[in-house]
Amino acid sequence: DGGITQSPKYLFRKEGQNVTLSCEQNLNHDAMYWYRQDPGQGLRLIYYSQIVNDFQKGDIAEGYSVSREKKESFPLTVTSAQKNPTAFYLCASSMKRFYEQYFGPGTRLTVT
Amino acid sequence: AQSVTQLGSHVSVSEGALVLLRCNYSSSVPPYLFWYVQYPNQGLQLLLKYTSAATLVKGINGFEAEFKKSETSFHLTKPSAHMSDAAEYFCAVSVDNAGKSTFGDGTTLTVKP
Numbered sequence: 001d002g003g004i005t006q007s008p009k010y011l012f013r014k015e016g017q018n019v020t021l022s023c024e025q026n027l028n029h030d031a032m033y034w035y036r037q038d039p040g041q042g043l044r045l046i047y048y049s050q051i052v053n054d055f056q057k058g059d060i061a062e063g064y065s066v067s068r069e070k071k072e073s074f075p076l077t078v079t080s081a082q083k084n085p086t087a088f089y090l091c092a093s094s095m096k097r098f099y100e101q102y103f104g105p106g107t108r109l110t111v112t
Numbered sequence: 113a114q115s116v117t118q119l120g121s122h123v124s125v126s127e128g129a130l131v132l133l134r135c136n137y138s139s140s141v142p143p144y145l146f147w148y149v150q151y152p153n154q155g156l157q158l159l160l161k162y163t164s165a166a167t168l169v170k171g172i173n174g175f176e177a178e179f180k181k182s183e184t185s186f187h188l189t190k191p192s193a194h195m196s197d198a199a200e201y202f203c204a205v206s207v208d209n210a211g212k213s214t215f216g217d218g219t220t221l222t223v224k225p
Binding site: 033040045048058090099103 | 153155
């Protein structure tokens with residue numbers, strides 16, 4: 001089955017540690033996206049990539065980093081510089097940049 | 113620049129009643145418009161999309177939406193609500209020269225028995 005996988009579903013970290021969230025897709029999609037979701041705030045775009053080895057900052061990129069070394073993979077690192085990292089993180093992909101997006105199941109990150 | 117406004121962060125209907133979730137967009141070029149649904153602790157799932165073909169778009173689970181250019185609206189409707197429709201709904205807009213979609217803040221739909 002084609003789709004997007006995010007792992008793990010739940011992640012716990014201590015404050016001051018970097019953590020990397022995994023996102024893999026086997027849909028052969030060119031574009032991939034990372035969103036952060038907080039209660040009552042909808043989706044906020046962190047980073048997006050339209051092609052391998054290229055990515056752009058979204059609306060809230062500070063404290064995050066990404067890489068796109070392979071078409072199928074778009075990992076997100078939440079660094080210690082992110083002031084409030086506890087949130088639900090969603091990865092998505094689309095065939096072309098303006099087409100509909102397919103979402104993974106999300107990773108809920110808790111930092112204490 | 114493109115933007116989306118969803119009117120009403122919470123909508124409550126009785127089972128069997130009409131569902132109407134409102135979405136207005138702003139775009140300087142012809143838009144692509146989408147409605148997504150999200151169940152608790154899950155990712156978003158596409159309900160339907162408008163890509164400049166028919167203005168009345170039918171989606172999954174009995175939902176439909178009508179693109180009205182004069183009103184810059186893309187409201188989501190369903191004739192008869194079911195308990196399983198309770199979820200959060202997001203409207204999104206995308207344009208050809210942008211690298212991303214812009215999402216609304218979401219509307220939580222509650223269905224009362």
